Amino acid sequence: MNKTLLALAALSLSVSTTALAQGAGDALADRADHALENDGIAWDFVEGITTEVGPRQAGTEAEQRGRDWAVAWLNARGFENVADEPYQMETWIPGDTRSAEIVSPFAQPLTVDPLGTSASTGPDGITAEVVYFPTVADLMAAPDGSLAGKIAFVSHSMTPTQDGSQYGFAGPARWVGAGIAASKGAVATVIKSVGTDNHRTPHTGGTSFPEGVAPTPAGALSVPDAENLERMFARTAEDGRPIMMKLTLTPEWLGTTTSGNVVGEIVGRDPSLAPVLVACHLDSWWSGTGAIDDGAGCGIVAAAALNVEAAGQPLRTIRVLFAGAEEVGLYGSEAYSEAHIDEPIAVGLESDFGADRIWQFQSNFRESNPELHGKIAAAVARFGVSTSTAVASGGADINIARDQGTAIIDLQQDGTRYFDLHHTPDDTLDKIDPAQLRQNVAVWTQVVGILANEPGPIKPRTGD
Amino acid sequence: MNKTLLALAALSLSVSTTALAQGAGDALADRADHALENDGIAWDFVEGITTEVGPRQAGTEAEQRGRDWAVAWLNARGFENVADEPYQMETWIPGDTRSAEIVSPFAQPLTVDPLGTSASTGPDGITAEVVYFPTVADLMAAPDGSLAGKIAFVSHSMTPTQDGSQYGFAGPARWVGAGIAASKGAVATVIKSVGTDNHRTPHTGGTSFPEGVAPTPAGALSVPDAENLERMFARTAEDGRPIMMKLTLTPEWLGTTTSGNVVGEIVGRDPSLAPVLVACHLDSWWSGTGAIDDGAGCGIVAAAALNVEAAGQPLRTIRVLFAGAEEVGLYGSEAYSEAHIDEPIAVGLESDFGADRIWQFQSNFRESNPELHGKIAAAVARFGVSTSTAVASGGADINIARDQGTAIIDLQQDGTRYFDLHHTPDDTLDKIDPAQLRQNVAVWTQVVGILANEPGPIKPRTGD
Numbered sequence: 001m002n003k004t005l006l007a008l009a010a011l012s013l014s015v016s017t018t019a020l021a022q023g024a025g026d027a028l029a030d031r032a033d034h035a036l037e038n039d040g041i042a043w044d045f046v047e048g049i050t051t052e053v054g055p056r057q058a059g060t061e062a063e064q065r066g067r068d069w070a071v072a073w074l075n076a077r078g079f080e081n082v083a084d085e086p087y088q089m090e091t092w093i094p095g096d097t098r099s100a101e102i103v104s105p106f107a108q109p110l111t112v113d114p115l116g117t118s119a120s121t122g123p124d125g126i127t128a129e130v131v132y133f134p135t136v137a138d139l140m141a142a143p144d145g146s147l148a149g150k151i152a153f154v155s156h157s158m159t160p161t162q163d164g165s166q167y168g169f170a171g172p173a174r175w176v177g178a179g180i181a182a183s184k185g186a187v188a189t190v191i192k193s194v195g196t197d198n199h200r201t202p203h204t205g206g207t208s209f210p211e212g213v214a215p216t217p218a219g220a221l222s223v224p225d226a227e228n229l230e231r232m233f234a235r236t237a238e239d240g241r242p243i244m245m246k247l248t249l250t251p252e253w254l255g256t257t258t259s260g261n262v263v264g265e266i267v268g269r270d271p272s273l274a275p276v277l278v279a280c281h282l283d284s285w286w287s288g289t290g291a292i293d294d295g296a297g298c299g300i301v302a303a304a305a306l307n308v309e310a311a312g313q314p315l316r317t318i319r320v321l322f323a324g325a326e327e328v329g330l331y332g333s334e335a336y337s338e339a340h341i342d343e344p345i346a347v348g349l350e351s352d353f354g355a356d357r358i359w360q361f362q363s364n365f366r367e368s369n370p371e372l373h374g375k376i377a378a379a380v381a382r383f384g385v386s387t388s389t390a391v392a393s394g395g396a397d398i399n400i401a402r403d404q405g406t407a408i409i410d411l412q413q414d415g416t417r418y419f420d421l422h423h424t425p426d427d428t429l430d431k432i433d434p435a436q437l438r439q440n441v442a443v444w445t446q447v448v449g450i451l452a453n454e455p456g457p458i459k460p461r462t463g464d
Numbered sequence: 465m466n467k468t469l470l471a472l473a474a475l476s477l478s479v480s481t482t483a484l485a486q487g488a489g490d491a492l493a494d495r496a497d498h499a500l501e502n503d504g505i506a507w508d509f510v511e512g513i514t515t516e517v518g519p520r521q522a523g524t525e526a527e528q529r530g531r532d533w534a535v536a537w538l539n540a541r542g543f544e545n546v547a548d549e550p551y552q553m554e555t556w557i558p559g560d561t562r563s564a565e566i567v568s569p570f571a572q573p574l575t576v577d578p579l580g581t582s583a584s585t586g587p588d589g590i591t592a593e594v595v596y597f598p599t600v601a602d603l604m605a606a607p608d609g610s611l612a613g614k615i616a617f618v619s620h621s622m623t624p625t626q627d628g629s630q631y632g633f634a635g636p637a638r639w640v641g642a643g644i645a646a647s648k649g650a651v652a653t654v655i656k657s658v659g660t661d662n663h664r665t666p667h668t669g670g671t672s673f674p675e676g677v678a679p680t681p682a683g684a685l686s687v688p689d690a691e692n693l694e695r696m697f698a699r700t701a702e703d704g705r706p707i708m709m710k711l712t713l714t715p716e717w718l719g720t721t722t723s724g725n726v727v728g729e730i731v732g733r734d735p736s737l738a739p740v741l742v743a744c745h746l747d748s749w750w751s752g753t754g755a756i757d758d759g760a761g762c763g764i765v766a767a768a769a770l771n772v773e774a775a776g777q778p779l780r781t782i783r784v785l786f787a788g789a790e791e792v793g794l795y796g797s798e799a800y801s802e803a804h805i806d807e808p809i810a811v812g813l814e815s816d817f818g819a820d821r822i823w824q825f826q827s828n829f830r831e832s833n834p835e836l837h838g839k840i841a842a843a844v845a846r847f848g849v850s851t852s853t854a855v856a857s858g859g860a861d862i863n864i865a866r867d868q869g870t871a872i873i874d875l876q877q878d879g880t881r882y883f884d885l886h887h888t889p890d891d892t893l894d895k896i897d898p899a900q901l902r903q904n905v906a907v908w909t910q911v912v913g914i915l916a917n918e919p920g921p922i923k924p925r926t927g928d
Binding site: 047050051052053054055062065102105106107108109111198199200201223224227228231232235288289424425426428429430431 | 511514515516517518519526529566569570571572573575662663664665687688691692695696699752753888889890892893894895
């Protein structure tokens with residue numbers, strides 16, 4: 001056990017004792033405990049939006065229906081100042097045709113979905129030789145121009161991790177693979193899905209092309225299909241037979257369309273105090289119904305806000321932000337920050353990593369406000385949530401917190417199975433474990449309740 | 465413990481003792497033991513055919529490529545009398561377009577695959593109100609004519625079972641649902657997939673229409689999509705709003721095409737004795753690559769035949785039958801029986817229930833040839849295979865054994881996860897557990913070796 005671990009163990013002990021002392025007779029703690037066993041609000045949200053709206057691709061009429069649905073839901077639940085705050089965006093849609101077919105020597109269809117911002121092959125597709133790169137590093141090492149007329153196949157290996165850290169390790173195959181391949185002359189790129197499952201459900205997600213490089217068609221093969229293609233390359237490694245693929249992807253750019261952020265508030269007793277911002281995103285990729293990404297997150301933050309209110313009107317206002325167009329480039333989060341940059345928030349938190357249990361709590365004020373950090377840590381310990389010395393940086397939906405340099409809390413969810421489902425057709429309601437969803441709501445209720453009743457500055461600035 | 469269980473326990477004890485006595489110095493047992501840890505033949509087959517051929521829809525050129533591949537593989541492995549025995553069939557293909565879209569009130573796409581023998585909606589699809597039947601029995605109870613102009617949605621509930629018995633319980637939704645609905649006027653039918661998974665991978669499979677009832681379009685929704693549709697019906701149960709679906713399925717009948725059975729032999733020392741027939745099927749549905757259904761089965765039976773030979777040339781010939789066109793109606797199995805009905809086989813066995821471990825052995829000669837039944841039971845006990853009083857009836861690929869009234873053995877595989885994958889796009893190589901596949905080969909090696917070295921009649925007829 002090293003020094004850091006010893007220190008954490010000591011902290012953990014003091015935390016547990018405090019939690020026991022605080023729990024009794026505390027209306028907020030009681031409400032959080034109640035949510036752990038009984039909360040139906042988060043489920044109601046995610047069950048409702050996945051059933052009644054389904055997929056909510058950014059910038060489309062489906063996303064608009066999602067906003068309309070969310071506005072009605074927030075109003076029905078008693079939120080105040082509910083609004084749909086529109087902004088304009090350039091909108092990409094996946095199109096109707098998606099196929100990848102090995103033409104020779106091992107003719108068979110593969111399952112593919114286009115990546116966000118992929119160009120179209122046109123309805124007749126592109127047929128070309130495939131060149132295999134086991135990793136992005138191998139692709140980077142390919143000589144300039146060497147992929148002229150070819151389809152690049154970029155693979156990788158990804159391991160499930162509780163903290164989701166392997167997304168950073170495996171993600172580049174998707175984030176930059178197509179752009180690098182295009183810059184070396186490739187006519188298209190297919191990647192192994194950035195995912196940890198073995199189902200025929202490709203993982204889409206955004207990709208990007210460097211300045212000056214014309215976007216090419218780019219798709220994700222499902223993991224079993226990518227493995228099959230790898231086996232084909234193992235066979236042709238000796239004899240050099242070319243593997244020919246016909247790829248047909250027909251995404252389109254719709255031009256400028258309207259997207260929007262949905263907001264609502266639990267108004268606090270002292271509206272002069274900066275509000276607590278709790279965020280998620282409302283859009284989803286077209287292929288799933290956006291249950292774990294991120295209907296669950298919106299359900300969790302809204303449920304927490306309502307539970308805090310049920311324990312007594314909070315001191316500060318709690319503002320919920322259901323951001324738009326996160327998946328395709330954080331348009332909503334950026335638009336919200338731009339529109340509200342001059343309205344200070346006290347602290348920002350988001351829920352955008354599925355619906356499995358929270359196991360760790362991080363803040364960016366552990367050193368500047370150790371008392372509050374410790375109070376929160378103590379209060380969530382009974383839900384199996386430890387703390388950490390890592391500094392919270394927030395996620396995609398709370399640009400404003402980073403832009404304002406304000407307090408941020410990360411409530412880390414268990415990501416072990418998140419990348420089985422992330423950005424796939426399999427992101428559907430049945431994947432949500434109601435018990436783990438309730439644990440999220442319980443922890444959020446406790447944390448947001450403490451923050452919303454905190455009179456002093458949450459992240460004191462130097463000199464305050 | 466009841467009387468039957470006590471009797472089984474006693475049998476089991478005597479079996480174990482015999483097995484221990486027999487095991488030592490037995491080349492066949494040694495070979496089976498070796499296969500348990502080392503067999504690579506079955507994997508080589510299923511890895512090869514799924515990678516190099518992929519899906520093998522009955523009657524198509526893809527099935528023909530599968531036969532060509534299998535013939536080459538059997539020859540390369542040293543089988544004798546390898547042949548592709550052709551027959552003609554009426555061939556159905558799924559077509560390229562498959563979509564189911566809720567138009568109102570909860571507009572969103574659902575995932576669907578056509579059922580075998582489904583009619584086409586035409587490329588423009590059919591839009592109609594959906595009528596929900598929780599079970600086939602509810603559909604049967606609907607008045608004649610009551611479905612005129614409607615799309616029937618037939619659901620069911622299915623539980624994973626080790627012996628696969630819930631296929632008989634849940635299967636009718638697929639087997640007869642569309643035909644019953646069509647007879648009551650439905651313009652199309654969608655069913656909840658007959659499966660136990662929760663992935664967006666529909667389970668296709670054959671359906672049928674009664675004499676005089678014109679086939680309609682018929683599709684399987686994935687389980688998550690069917691559950692979503694059920695939630696929609698729960699919402700409209702009170703207000704009666706119609707749920708409108710646009711269904712587009714474009715299957716085609718190609719007319720008469722050539723299919724075939726692939727056969728090969730390990731020739732025995734006494735060709736005058738009736739052979740042991742070991743069977744599987746080579747075709748698959750188009751949506752998967754036919755790994756567990758039934759590439760694995762062909763790999764298992766072929767590996768067993770080769771392992772038996774490796775232990776010493778058997779007394780009887782072992783004939784392998786890779787049947788064609790099983791999925792769409794047992795065409796290959798029937799054609800084989802018709803062509804070879806006058807050539808008696810000694811015993812028939814098939815492997816066609818995935819690649820998970822064998823847990824039970826059944827025969828149809830337990831009473832007429834208890835000595836041989838007991839010998840086999842004793843020999844497989846060390847692999848965790850119990851016996852049963854159930855009478856083996858064989859499966860789809862050994863019609864000839866039933867038609868000839870000959871001996872049959874069923875080596876029951878664990879079906880607990882079989883219906884997660886059955887007839888879905890997810891039927892791919894990665895689903896096969898190599899260790900369980902080897903256990904299959906070990907058990908098959910032991911059983912086929914005993915049978916192929918049995919001099920007397922295996923299922924003595926009355927009076928023999």
